[in-house]
Amino acid sequence: MVENPYTFGRKALIVDDTQTMRSVVRGCLKAIGIKEIVEAVNGEEAYSIVQSQQVNLIICDWAMPTMNGTELLKKLRENESYKDIPFLMLTGNADAELVSESMTLGVDAFVIKPFKPQTLCDKVIAMLKKRTSQD
Numbered sequence: 001m002v003e004n005p006y007t008f009g010r011k012a013l014i015v016d017d018t019q020t021m022r023s024v025v026r027g028c029l030k031a032i033g034i035k036e037i038v039e040a041v042n043g044e045e046a047y048s049i050v051q052s053q054q055v056n057l058i059i060c061d062w063a064m065p066t067m068n069g070t071e072l073l074k075k076l077r078e079n080e081s082y083k084d085i086p087f088l089m090l091t092g093n094a095d096a097e098l099v100s101e102s103m104t105l106g107v108d109a110f111v112i113k114p115f116k117p118q119t120l121c122d123k124v125i126a127m128l129k130k131r132t133s134q135d
Contacts, residue, residue, distance in 0.1 A: 004033045006074065006128040011036035011053075016090065017058040021113075025059050025090075027045035028120045043067030047075055050082055056129065059120075062098065064128040070102055077106045086131050088124060090115075 010032050014025045022039050029037055038053070040046035044067040049055065058076075062069040069089050076082040089102055092113040097108065109127040111120050 004125060006125055007033040010034050010056040010128070011038070012057040013038050013040065013046060013049055013055045014060060015040045015043060015058065015069070016107075017041050017061065017064040021090070022060065024117060025120065028117045029124070031117070032121045032125060033092045043069065043072030046072055049089070050076065052062060052083070055085060057086050057088075057124070059088045059124070062089055062093060062102075066076075070105065073102060073107055085107070086127055088127055116123055 013093050014022050014029075014037060016022050016025065026037055026039070034057070038049055038055070040049055042064045043060070046058070046060065047067070060069040060072060069091070073087055073089070076085060076087065083106070086108045087106070088109045088111060089107050090111050090113060091098065094112050102110070108131065109123050111123050
């Protein structure tokens with residue numbers, strides 16, 4: 001596999017309450033060259049991980065117990081140390097209000113479930129490419 005300059009050296013955090021979805025996302029990330037991957041089952045656990053280790057990308061489900069994806073995004077964007085971490089939201093709910101709220105909070109990209117793995121891979125690369133060109 002050829003290293004992708006946008007994914008090389010990145011550490012990703014997958015946040016989803018279902019093991020199956022975390023496995024699908026993990027496979028996509030590995031396919032595009034992201035080797036360091038950590039996982040959380042809800043936003044609360046994800047926030048603890050972000051506080052304890054450097055993460056360069058977050059792929060997060062919206063609907064989870066304890067702290068959902070929007071609540072995690074808001075908490076991250078309010079903290080100066082974490083506000084610039086690229087954040088992709090996975091959701092089975094394409095509700096305009098959810099999308100609008102997440103855009104206001106600073107989500108970088110959305111992927112609607114169900115999705116093809118290649119769609120997620122392409123969206124992650126595009127998101128990181130955009131972020132890199134803005135820096």
